[in-house]
Amino acid sequence: MNRPTLPWLKCCVATALACACAMAWAAGKAHEHGALRLDVAIEGNKLTIAMEAPLDNLLGFERAPRTDAERKAAAEVLARLRSPAQGRPLFATDVAAQCTLSKAEVLSPVLEPAARADARTAAGTQAATGANKEEHADLEASYEFSCAQPGELRSLDVGLFDAYKRMQRIDVQVAGPKGQSKVTLRRPARSVKLAR
Ligand SMILES: [Zn+2]
Structure with a gap:
């Protein structure tokens, strides 16, 4: 029956x-909860990483914080991403490459409406469109490392899965002097080969 x-x-x-x-x-x-995108590029002695992540992956919600607890959580996410090398690094390169973080920019118009005007001038229209989405919101971060020995760059260790439990998949695109490659990291994988 x-x-x-x-x-x-x-x-x-x-x-x-x-x-x-x-x-x-x-x-x-491309907004998919649990997934995020990393674009890694090596040019000269610079290693740059551009990250685009649904806010949900980092915070569990995609709107302006409403309570003290949410405000605290949002501030922690922004502070952590703006200091990626503190504590357990979010991104680590080969020691021999002697890379140091030279720039870290984090844009989240939903979390920082006051910064929206600045963000717009810094990142063109992208930041503005992120703020206009009603149901979803992304966070964009970009990092620049200066490497004394860029020829020693072999891999990038990505610590995002440790830091953010909601992340399940990272789609990585690498562009280097010898071409491009793509790789998808799934928990608990964390190492990205750098095309050289
Ligand atoms: Zn969303």
Whole structure:
């Protein structure tokens, strides 16, 4: 008697999932909770990392904080990302490459509405569009490392999974003097080979 309900249920769940996926896709294009994007580039003695992450991955919500606890959490996320080398580094390169962080920029118009005007001039229209999304919001961060021995750059250790429990997947694109490569990190993987 119960048999026919099972396939029906299965079908229903599949349809609901497909629908939810389609809606998420329509709402935010590449915005997918649990996933983020890293663009890594090596040029001369500079290693740059550009990160684009749904705010949900870092904070668990994608709107301006409403309570003291949320404000504290948001401030901690911003402070952590602005000091990526403090404590357990979010990004670490080969010691032999002798890289030091020379720039760290974090843009989150939803968390820092006052900084929106500055962000707009700093990052063109991208920052502004991030603030206009009603249901989803991204955080953008960019880092620049100066490396005394860039020829020694072999791998990038990514500590984001340790720092942010909601992250499940990191799509990494690497561009170096010898070409481009793509890799997807899934928990607990953390090492990205750098194209040289
Ligand atoms: Zn979202």
